[in-house]
Amino acid sequence: MSLAEFALIDRIRARSKGRDDVVLGIGDDAALLQPLAGHWLAVTADTLNSGVHFPPETLPADIGWKTLAVNLSDLAAMGATPSWGTLALSLPEASAAWIDAFADGFFALADAHDWRLIGGDTTRGPLSLSVTAFGQVPHGQALRRDGAQVGDDIWVSGTLGDAAGALQLWQRGEMDVTCGAGDADREYLRQRLLRPTPRVDLGMALRGVATAAVDVSDGLLADLGHIARRSGVSAMLAEENVPVSRELRSVRGSADALLHAVEGGDDYELCFTSNPSMRAHIQSLSNRTGLRLSRIGYIRKGEGVHCGGKDLQGGYQHFT
Amino acid sequence: MSLAEFALIDRIRARSKGRDDVVLGIGDDAALLQPLAGHWLAVTADTLNSGVHFPPETLPADIGWKTLAVNLSDLAAMGATPSWGTLALSLPEASAAWIDAFADGFFALADAHDWRLIGGDTTRGPLSLSVTAFGQVPHGQALRRDGAQVGDDIWVSGTLGDAAGALQLWQRGEMDVTCGAGDADREYLRQRLLRPTPRVDLGMALRGVATAAVDVSDGLLADLGHIARRSGVSAMLAEENVPVSRELRSVRGSADALLHAVEGGDDYELCFTSNPSMRAHIQSLSNRTGLRLSRIGYIRKGEGVHCGGKDLQGGYQHFT
Numbered sequence: 011m012s013l014a015e016f017a018l019i020d021r022i023r024a025r026s027k028g029r030d031d032v033v034l035g036i037g038d039d040a041a042l043l044q045p046l047a048g049h050w051l052a053v054t055a056d057t058l059n060s061g062v063h064f065p066p067e068t069l070p071a072d073i074g075w076k077t078l079a080v081n082l083s084d085l086a087a088m089g090a091t092p093s094w095g096t097l098a099l100s101l102p103e104a105s106a107a108w109i110d111a112f113a114d115g116f117f118a119l120a121d122a123h124d125w126r127l128i129g130g131d132t133t134r135g136p137l138s139l140s141v142t143a144f145g146q147v148p149h150g151q152a153l154r155r156d157g158a159q160v161g162d163d164i165w166v167s168g169t170l171g172d173a174a175g176a177l178q179l180w181q182r183g184e185m186d187v188t189c190g191a192g193d194a195d196r197e198y199l200r201q202r203l204l205r206p207t208p209r210v211d212l213g214m215a216l217r218g219v220a221t222a223a224v225d226v227s228d229g230l231l232a233d234l235g236h237i238a239r240r241s242g243v244s245a246m247l248a249e250e251n252v253p254v255s256r257e258l259r260s261v262r263g264s265a266d267a268l269l270h271a272v273e274g275g276d277d278y279e280l281c282f283t284s285n286p287s288m289r290a291h292i293q294s295l296s297n298r299t300g301l302r303l304s305r306i307g308y309i310r311k312g313e314g315v316h317c318g319g320k321d322l323q324g325g326y327q328h329f330t
Numbered sequence: 331m332s333l334a335e336f337a338l339i340d341r342i343r344a345r346s347k348g349r350d351d352v353v354l355g356i357g358d359d360a361a362l363l364q365p366l367a368g369h370w371l372a373v374t375a376d377t378l379n380s381g382v383h384f385p386p387e388t389l390p391a392d393i394g395w396k397t398l399a400v401n402l403s404d405l406a407a408m409g410a411t412p413s414w415g416t417l418a419l420s421l422p423e424a425s426a427a428w429i430d431a432f433a434d435g436f437f438a439l440a441d442a443h444d445w446r447l448i449g450g451d452t453t454r455g456p457l458s459l460s461v462t463a464f465g466q467v468p469h470g471q472a473l474r475r476d477g478a479q480v481g482d483d484i485w486v487s488g489t490l491g492d493a494a495g496a497l498q499l500w501q502r503g504e505m506d507v508t509c510g511a512g513d514a515d516r517e518y519l520r521q522r523l524l525r526p527t528p529r530v531d532l533g534m535a536l537r538g539v540a541t542a543a544v545d546v547s548d549g550l551l552a553d554l555g556h557i558a559r560r561s562g563v564s565a566m567l568a569e570e571n572v573p574v575s576r577e578l579r580s581v582r583g584s585a586d587a588l589l590h591a592v593e594g595g596d597d598y599e600l601c602f603t604s605n606p607s608m609r610a611h612i613q614s615l616s617n618r619t620g621l622r623l624s625r626i627g628y629i630r631k632g633e634g635v636h637c638g639g640k641d642l643q644g645g646y647q648h649f650t
Contacts, residue, residue: 055416131376
């Protein structure tokens with residue numbers, strides 16, 4: 011570790027707040043944490059590489075936000091309460107200004123969820139960010155992928171396809187990710203790509219309600235496919251009920267908007283299954299939180315994801 | 331995530347064994363773990379980049395071993411029992427042969443310590459490996475850096491400088507890290523560089539014995555400096571008692587060997603402090619385990635690391 015790396019770590023450490031269950035934070039060989047009794051630890055790890063998972067020119071504050079958001083989204087999909095985590099940061103050059111801007115985005119989201127950075131590593135290399143995030147969930151209440159039951163409804167939060175729509179605009183040179191789009195609809199899509207909202211509160215509220223859950227990171231068809239495969243069931247999708255934002259439809263047209271919504275990734279909404287007896291409860295949850303929850307299909311015997319009679323399971327290719 | 335990445339993850343998942351406290355392993359949005367009651371979680375994260383932390387031509391099995399070894403060494407320095415962890419792997423190309431060889435080294439060490447891989451991520455990019463490792467330690471028994479007391483002895487395990495000696499031979503073009511060195515002394519040094527032994531059993535045995543501990547990764551002066559600074563004390567080093575292997579002395583001569591031993595990193599031995607009343611206990615520990623433990627100095631009031639009257643605290647620069 012070079013002296014410059016020590017200095018960078020100090021800048022990050024200065025932004026990390028305390029928490030009662032952090033016995034010892036950054037600065038020793040390891041951090042010491044006090045897990046909750048009666049809970050499981052939920053642990054996820056996701057890496058973002060420049061040029062692969064975000065446009066290379068993305069502003070450091072937006073990278074910071076998204077780096078943590080994709081990991082909190084995985085915890086949300088388990089129904090876990092975010093707790094702590096580590097960050098491995100590879101940077102081409104030791105820049106205090108870059109680190110400070112990155113930390114602005116990263117800790118804005120961390121602090122909002124009382125999530126604490128308790129360790130990590132800074133190395134020189136191509137820009138890459140790996141987070142390992144820990145959450146906690148009461149025994150037996152985690153939302154797994156393998157619990158979907160025949161007859162369950164399929165639900166999804168928010169709207170889908172916005173991030174993929176923005177990404178396509180960027181790929182065509184029609185969107186600058188580093189400054190506001192002017193046009194309000196495009197700006198909405200840009201924010202959905204750069205600053206996804208992990209559905210942490212929804213995930214916790216779905217304990218005891220959802221039978222299975224996944225976050226929509228690879229695309230609805232792909233991620234619903236994970237639930238179907240792991241649960242040993244088939245998912246019937248009602249394409250016409252898949253929620254698409256007015257903004258996406260306005261910018262991309264209805265047909266492309268729907269394609270983005272079923273195939274595009276990076277929205278970080280939650281897709282979950284639940285017994286039809288839960289419909290009123292889920293509707294009230296939506297009313298209470300102001301977050302749209304759409305019933306988009308149902309689970310039946312069989313395998314794969316089907317839509318309007320077509321088997322889509324083998325047909326999709328992931329974006330990215 | 332591309333289909334090729336799914337295939338790579340499957341190859342790694344196939345090597346991951348179960349453990350009673352792993353409620354749910356790789357394959358969902360997050361893993362679920364059952365922590366031990368009455369214990370703290372110890373969490374550490376270390377990244378190795380090709381060309382920075384190991385020679386680019388290093389064989390994948392050796393990279394796999396070292397990737398985990400440096401993290402288990404941090405857990406050892408906390409007195410923690412290794413439990414689980416995640417791996418973020420960035421690879422230039424999706425090669426099943428590379429992954430299999432990497433896994434040979436990685437899981438040889440993981441299985442030896444009953445440590446389980448429970449999550450991670452594979453991305454395309456320059457070769458880089460980030461592990462976040464969790465261990466567990468009974469409440470109040472962790473070995474921290476800030477507990478050294480005036481009057482304590484300073485101890486170190488094994489011998490120091492071997493890895494730095496090997497690295498210098500490699501830098502001069504006098505050692506091929508990919509095949510046996512022929513000469514037994516050089517081969518010993520090569521193995522010390524490529525396959526360091528994390529002192530996990532020693533760390534656990536030092537609970538209630540050591541007042542402070544650190545692993546020697548940045549070099550004895552640097553790491554002992556961490557203990558001195560965090561504990562608010564001064565470390566007096568008896569240079570002549572720093573343990574140097576016969577092999578290092580034979581290959582590099584006595585003067586250079588000692589320089590490597592006090593300044594060189596990457597040995598992953600434990601340096602610890604303890605009350606003089608523990609000397610007989612520590613000696614019996616050494617006898618029982620067959621691991622050399624050397625008393626190399628003592629703690630007094632003040633600050634910095636001193637040696638033969640010289641203040642070495644401000645003078646060192648890290649290797650790497």
